[in-house]
Amino acid sequence: MDKENLPDRDAGANGYQKIDRYNPELISNLSAHYKDVLSQIGEDPTREGLLRTPERIAKAMLFLTQGYDLDAKVIMDSAMFKEEYSQMVVVKDIEVYSMCEHHMLPFFGKAHVAYIPNGYVVGLSKIPRVVDVFARRLQVQERLTNEIRDCIQNTLNPYGVGVVIECRHLCMSMRGVQKQNSVTTTSAFTGEFLKEKTRTEFLNLISAKLG
Numbered sequence: 001m002d003k004e005n006l007p008d009r010d011a012g013a014n015g016y017q018k019i020d021r022y023n024p025e026l027i028s029n030l031s032a033h034y035k036d037v038l039s040q041i042g043e044d045p046t047r048e049g050l051l052r053t054p055e056r057i058a059k060a061m062l063f064l065t066q067g068y069d070l071d072a073k074v075i076m077d078s079a080m081f082k083e084e085y086s087q088m089v090v091v092k093d094i095e096v097y098s099m100c101e102h103h104m105l106p107f108f109g110k111a112h113v114a115y116i117p118n119g120y121v122v123g124l125s126k127i128p129r130v131v132d133v134f135a136r137r138l139q140v141q142e143r144l145t146n147e148i149r150d151c152i153q154n155t156l157n158p159y160g161v162g163v164v165i166e167c168r169h170l171c172m173s174m175r176g177v178q179k180q181n182s183v184t185t186t187s188a189f190t191g192e193f194l195k196e197k198t199r200t201e202f203l204n205l206i207s208a209k210l211g
């Protein structure tokens with residue numbers, strides 16, 4: 001479907017607002033497909049408990065993939081400030097909820113993001129927003145990690161960016177190998193963070209517990 005036919009989803013096209021209104025035609029199309037899926041897996045989509053389920057799935061999926069309509073660069077540009085601070089800035093324990101592109105099952109955990117300012121800083125609340133923009137799409141954890149790194153590097157132009165993401169993948173724990181407690185860790189670095197000393201400082205900061 002052409003994006004231009006989706007005015008309501010485009011309500012967030014300024015890269016900022018939460019998508020909380022949905023295009024009725026899109027919802028109805030998606031619902032029909034999900035109703036068919038329910039039948040195909042052996043359910044009865046006309047039984048009471050499932051009557052509104054296709055519509056609920058459609059809305060949930062649009063919420064979980066709202067990142068396609070958002071522009072992380074716009075979010076960053078909206079809150080960059082000139083500032084002489086040049087020490088490492090770390091935002092840790094950012095909640096991540098995404099879906100793997102291979103099974104459309106959730107993966108979730110934490111992201112830790114750091115950068116070393118080169119004349120500009122960004123409002124701290126924007127970093128979790130950027131994580132969300134890339135997480136609310138079909139993803140693989142490796143690409144998610146790189147996209148967050150590249151977005152911050154290309155907008156703020158800092159001396160370096162470090163991103164570490166730790167997630168559990170339901171496609172691993174609910175099916176297949178069923179390693180219930182395995183956590184996948186990915187990392188991506190630029191600039192100063194390619195040096196061992198800086199990277200070690202970052203890794204120490206994100207593993208330290210407060211209080």
Ligand SMILES: [Zn+2]
Nearest residue numbers: 100102103171
């Ligand atoms: Zn998967």
